Amino acid sequence: MLDLVNLTKRYHDLTAVDHLNLHLAPGEIFGFIGPNGAGKTTTIKMLATLLRPTEGDALVDGVSVVAKPEQVRSLIGYMPDNFGVYDDVKVWEYLDFFASAYRIPREQRSSLIGDVLALTDLRIKRDAFVEELSRGMKQRLCLAKTLLHDPPLLLLDEPASGLDPRARIEMRELLKQLRRTGKTILISSHILSELADFCTTVGIIEAGRLVASGSVEEIIQQTGLTRTLELRITAGLERVETVLREVEMVRDVVVDADAGTCAVSFAGELDDVADLLKMLLDDGVRVVQAMESASDLEGLFMRVTRGQVA
Amino acid sequence: MWAVDNPIIVRELRVRMRGNRALWMQAAYVGVLSVVLLLGYWQASQRPEAVADGQLGQLMFAWLSVAQGLLLCLMVPALAAGAISAEYEQQTLDNLFASSMSTSRLFWGKLVASSLFVGQLLTTGLPLMALCYLLGGVSMTQLLGVYAVQVSACLVLSAIGLGCSLHCRNTILATTASYVTVIGYVIFTSAVAAGTAALGAVSPLVASSADDGGIRLVAVAVGFTLAIAFLTLDFSVCRARLLRDGLVSWRPRLWLAAVALGLVTWSHHDSASDAPGLAVLLGILLALLLVSGDDGTEPRRRVLWWQFWRHAPESAPLFVALATMGMLLAGTDVVKLDDHPLAFGACTLAVLMVAAVTRAFHTAAGRVWPARFMAVTAVCVGTLLISASTVAQELMSPWEGFNKEAAWAFSLAQMLLYAWISVVMLYLMWRRRVFAPR
Numbered sequence: 238m239l240d241l242v243n244l245t246k247r248y249h250d251l252t253a254v255d256h257l258n259l260h261l262a263p264g265e266i267f268g269f270i271g272p273n274g275a276g277k278t279t280t281i282k283m284l285a286t287l288l289r290p291t292e293g294d295a296l297v298d299g300v301s302v303v304a305k306p307e308q309v310r311s312l313i314g315y316m317p318d319n320f321g322v323y324d325d326v327k328v329w330e331y332l333d334f335f336a337s338a339y340r341i342p343r344e345q346r347s348s349l350i351g352d353v354l355a356l357t358d359l360r361i362k363r364d365a366f367v368e369e370l371s372r373g374m375k376q377r378l379c380l381a382k383t384l385l386h387d388p389p390l391l392l393l394d395e396p397a398s399g400l401d402p403r404a405r406i407e408m409r410e411l412l413k414q415l416r417r418t419g420k421t422i423l424i425s426s427h428i429l430s431e432l433a434d435f436c437t438t439v440g441i442i443e444a445g446r447l448v449a450s451g452s453v454e455e456i457i458q459q460t461g462l463t464r465t466l467e468l469r470i471t472a473g474l475e476r477v478e479t480v481l482r483e484v485e486m487v488r489d490v491v492v493d494a495d496a497g498t499c500a501v502s503f504a505g506e507l508d509d510v511a512d513l514l515k516m517l518l519d520d521g522v523r524v525v526q527a528m529e530s531a532s533d534l535e536g537l538f539m540r541v542t543r544g545q546v547a
Numbered sequence: 548m549w550a551v552d553n554p555i556i557v558r559e560l561r562v563r564m565r566g567n568r569a570l571w572m573q574a575a576y577v578g579v580l581s582v583v584l585l586l587g588y589w590q591a592s593q594r595p596e597a598v599a600d601g602q603l604g605q606l607m608f609a610w611l612s613v614a615q616g617l618l619l620c621l622m623v624p625a626l627a628a629g630a631i632s633a634e635y636e637q638q639t640l641d642n643l644f645a646s647s648m649s650t651s652r653l654f655w656g657k658l659v660a661s662s663l664f665v666g667q668l669l670t671t672g673l674p675l676m677a678l679c680y681l682l683g684g685v686s687m688t689q690l691l692g693v694y695a696v697q698v699s700a701c702l703v704l705s706a707i708g709l710g711c712s713l714h715c716r717n718t719i720l721a722t723t724a725s726y727v728t729v730i731g732y733v734i735f736t737s738a739v740a741a742g743t744a745a746l747g748a749v750s751p752l753v754a755s756s757a758d759d760g761g762i763r764l765v766a767v768a769v770g771f772t773l774a775i776a777f778l779t780l781d782f783s784v785c786r787a788r789l790l791r792d793g794l795v796s797w798r799p800r801l802w803l804a805a806v807a808l809g810l811v812t813w814s815h816h817d818s819a820s821d822a823p824g825l826a827v828l829l830g831i832l833l834a835l836l837l838v839s840g841d842d843g844t845e846p847r848r849r850v851l852w853w854q855f856w857r858h859a860p861e862s863a864p865l866f867v868a869l870a871t872m873g874m875l876l877a878g879t880d881v882v883k884l885d886d887h888p889l890a891f892g893a894c895t896l897a898v899l900m901v902a903a904v905t906r907a908f909h910t911a912a913g914r915v916w917p918a919r920f921m922a923v924t925a926v927c928v929g930t931l932l933i934s935a936s937t938v939a940q941e942l943m944s945p946w947e948g949f950n951k952e953a954a955w956a957f958s959l960a961q962m963l964l965y966a967w968i969s970v971v972m973l974y975l976m977w978r979r980r981v982f983a984p985r
């Protein structure tokens with residue numbers, strides 16, 4: 238669906254994007270992660286035909302963004318990171334504007350606008366002026382706009398930035414819903430944990446180069462990092478350490494007796510967690526909760542982007 | 548239709564009349580023109596012999612057309628210079644450029660959108676111009692000529708503003724740049740007009756000299772001006788293409804356009820027919836009427852149907868124009884209305900055009916309903932009756948200098964126009980919503 242071939246962008250002597258190679262299969266949800274200034278926006282803008290690559294090319298469904306930008310534009314739905322909306326129109330008029338820009342026939346527009354408004358949960362705001370919307374609603378409106386012409390590829394540049402936790406969750410639910418429609422989605426963020434649970438693959442970019450890519454599992458394997466499992470235990474806490482120390486994968490066990498919790502670092506796959514838990518339960522340790530710590534993904538991100546993994 | 552299908556134009560139609568800014572601009576425009584008209588009247592009335600010669604209308608007309616030209620040079624660049632740069636500043640440009648809208652469609656939309664309001668201002672000035680016509684000494688050719696040149700000059704000014712807006716990513720800079728360019732353009736065209744008799748009307752400021760050469764001169768001047776307008780626009784489109792699509796194609800187009808421009812200028816002595824004047828006027832009107840429509844998305848206010856002014860605050864400039872006209876007529880007894888059925892008809896036509904244009908904008912803003920249609924129809928039917936009766940009267944007992952053919956043509960045009968308005972009205976009543984998707 239999307240192929241980047243040595244995609245490069247230079248601004249004078251600064252290389253913002255450096256020979257990026259990537260392949261996305263149809264239906265894939267790709268999380269594009271990197272710190273500020275890593276080159277995410279620059280890459281996405283090149284894919285959206287707003288910037289011309291200095292070198293290399295990108296193919297959307299086999300169509301080159303360099304040679305045939307007009308054709309690419311109807312294949313993508315692009316949501317910019319710092320987007321503006323026309324404040325002086327009503328919500329439906331805003332969508333009608335873009336429907337008309339994408340040459341959707343007039344008689345189809347009304348039902349189409351109804352559909353995307355329903356999907357983004359903005360139906361009650363149909364006749365409100367855009368300036369009356371909250372930031373989260375504007376963000377969803379912008380997302381609704383990208384869906385109007387039913388593009389097979391969505392390019393979303395930090396769709397959840399500046400949202401409160403609740404709106405963030407709503408946005409995530411919305412994206413999960415989109416995943417079900419079978420679209421290929423490229424979504425950028427600074428926060429790995431935000432994307433980890435619904436992206437099929439992630440890529441970590443730093444200083445214009447892709448430092449790691451693949452599923453979260455694969456990256457953890459590739460980088461030889463450990464994951465941290467947080468256990469909540471109601472009985473048998475004193476036995477945990479002795480049991481787990483015997484397992485080869487386990488690197489460290491920290492028991493917090495007061496809180497009744499225990500943090501286990503281990504270098505294995507997610508599937509191995511089940512074995513660990515079975516061992517503990519067999520030993521009479523009552524584990525009531527087990528979760529992978531989110532801060533761990535942050536740690537992974539920090540270590541990858543600090544250049545520890547090359 | 549082209550206008551309805553271009554999102555940028557539709558947005559302009561919807562948005563322009565929301566809020567009071569446009570209303571104040573329009574009122575200020577008519578106000579300034581009215582003051583100029585009064586000044587012209589005062590100056591002419593110092594010389595009673597001029598009034599006796601029938602030069603009153605001519606003098607006032609000259610004042611008005613120069614004032615209108617100046618106002619346009621001041622307002623149009625400011626209106627157009629924000630077209631691209633403001634979108635850049637508000638960060639809406641990326642969404643627009645990433646959409647599959649073609650660059651030429653985008654720029655054409657921007658050009659028309661920034662000219663539409665100017666067109667409305669021009670029609671707001673029409674009743675005042677028509678007044679000069681009523682007072683005598685001004686020919687229909689001259690009136691139409693000035694308007695044709697000024698309308699095409701507006702396109703040039705808009706295109707200049709648009710080009711600057713594309714080049715400067717900052718509206719203040721773009722506005723400054725377009726004023727500088729416009730000053731250059733006015734000096735250039737005025738020099739051309741002074742130097743070449745055949746292009747006497749090419750400058751928006753001296754457009755009123757069109758009467759010396761008649762339709763032919765107007766046609767040449769308009770052709771020349773339009774060619775410059777499209778040359779300027781095409782240049783911007785090519786530059787934007789280069790930025791957006793990576794195409795380098797402007798050089799051959801530029802040369803082609805330059806050659807075309809040269810040909811237009813060269814072949815000015817080709818004869819032009821006198822007929823198309825009214826046809827053009829009608830065409831513009833029809834286009835404006837077609838883009839109007841009924842959209843009942845906002846709750847109707849509790850206003851009685853005959854309370855025009857409460858229905859449509861933006862038709863206030865129309866009333867200002869009418870009032871000025873009335874005052875002037877009350878102070879002059881140079882002519883009696885009955886003596887000039889044609890001139891009277893022209894006045895009503897002008898007033899009607901203002902109504903039609905304001906209506907188009909008003910409807911697009913999403914708050915109009917049949918009551919105002921009824922009001923417009925009442926005006927149409929009333930003026931039709933009056934002009935029909937005056938024409939009939941003159942046919943029975945013709946006075947000297949009465950132009951029978953023109954009277955017939957005019958009445959016919961008026962009738963066609965009203966018939967058209969009725970058709971559009973019925974259609975809109977039937978469909979209820981033109982802009983709102985069903």
Ligand SMILES: Nc1ncnc2c1ncn2[C@@H]1O[C@H](COP(=O)(O)OP(=O)(O)OP(=O)(O)O)[C@@H](O)[C@H]1O
Pocket residue numbers: 248251253271272273274275276277278279280318427
């Ligand atoms: N127009 C420009 N001219 C010069 N340098 C630029 C330009 N746009 C971006 N850059 C540089 O390119 C690099 C990548 O920027 P980019 O906006 O792609 O980062 P990003 O990953 O989107 O960051 P963020 O997370 O802050 O959005 C930065 O170093 C930035 O300074």
Ligand SMILES: [Mg+2]
Pocket residue numbers: 277278279318394
């Ligand atoms: Mg960014």
